[in-house]
Amino acid sequence: MEVTEKRIEELKVAYIPYSGSYDKIPEHMQEVGQLVMKKNLKMTGTVYGTYFNSPEDVPEDKLEYEIGFSVEDEIPQEDELGFKDIPEHTVLAATHKGPYTDVGPVIHTVAQHAVDNGYDIVGPITEVYLNDPNMVSEEELLTEVRLPVIKVR
Numbered sequence: 001m002e003v004t005e006k007r008i009e010e011l012k013v014a015y016i017p018y019s020g021s022y023d024k025i026p027e028h029m030q031e032v033g034q035l036v037m038k039k040n041l042k043m044t045g046t047v048y049g050t051y052f053n054s055p056e057d058v059p060e061d062k063l064e065y066e067i068g069f070s071v072e073d074e075i076p077q078e079d080e081l082g083f084k085d086i087p088e089h090t091v092l093a094a095t096h097k098g099p100y101t102d103v104g105p106v107i108h109t110v111a112q113h114a115v116d117n118g119y120d121i122v123g124p125i126t127e128v129y130l131n132d133p134n135m136v137s138e139e140e141l142l143t144e145v146r147l148p149v150i151k152v153r
Contacts, residue, residue, distance in 0.1 A: 001106065003094045003113040008146070011086045013048075014041060015068030021060050025049060025100065026133060028067045035081045036069050046070035050126045091146040092119065095130070099138040103127060106145045114149050123148035 014036050018028055029047065036043060052064040074083035092114055096106040107125055114121050130142035 001094050001109055003092050003110055005149075005151075006091055006093055008086075008089055008091055010088045011044075011046060011070045012072070012074060012083070013046075013068040013086060014039075014071045014074070014081055014083055015066045016080050016082065017064070017066045019062070019064050022055070022063060022065075022101075025065075025067065029129070029133075032067050032069060032081070035079070036071060039075060039081070041075070042072040044070040044072055047129045048126050049129070050124050052124050089123075089148050090150065091126075092149050093144055093146045096143045096145060097139075098141060100127075100129075100133075100141060100143060103143055103145060106143075107147075110145050110147045114147060118151060118153035119149040120152050121147060122150050 014032065016028065016032050016035075018024070029049075033047075047069050048067070050066050050068075052066075053062070055063060071083075077083065092110050094106050094110050094113075096103045110125075111121065113119075126146045126148075128144040128146060130144055131140070133141060
């Protein structure tokens with residue numbers, strides 16, 4: 001598996017924070033997408049999940065994450081849909097092909113690459129969903145795993 005360093009441009013996103021089981025992520029993706037469409041926001045192509053802790057470290061009911069879509073504009077917040085700018089940053093990235101539930105080894109590989117190659121990890125793991133689970137089989141799903149880093153040596 002190839003791990004690459006790349007620069008991510010600033011993104012404006014619409015998102016909802018969640019807690020609990022990762023099993024609900026497909027439903028949450030649909031919920032966020034429907035709210036974005038209902039508000040007539042123009043999507044700009046990135047669908048992501050950022051994961052603030054791990055099922056290896058906390059019980060399932062304590063998992064915290066957000067699901068979001070990049071958008072062109074934001075509107076005043078009137079419900080659970082929040083808006084923020086994610087600043088330009090550097091990540092280590094690798095692509096996983098297959099079910100979302102099998103992405104764990106890719107995350108470990110990217111994190112180990114950071115440790116082995118002189119990077120400090122400066123933020124949570126983000127998964128960018130590169131195709132639509134409603135359009136392709138689980139085996140064809142593509143997920144880019146991104147780990148924000150700073151090169152220190």
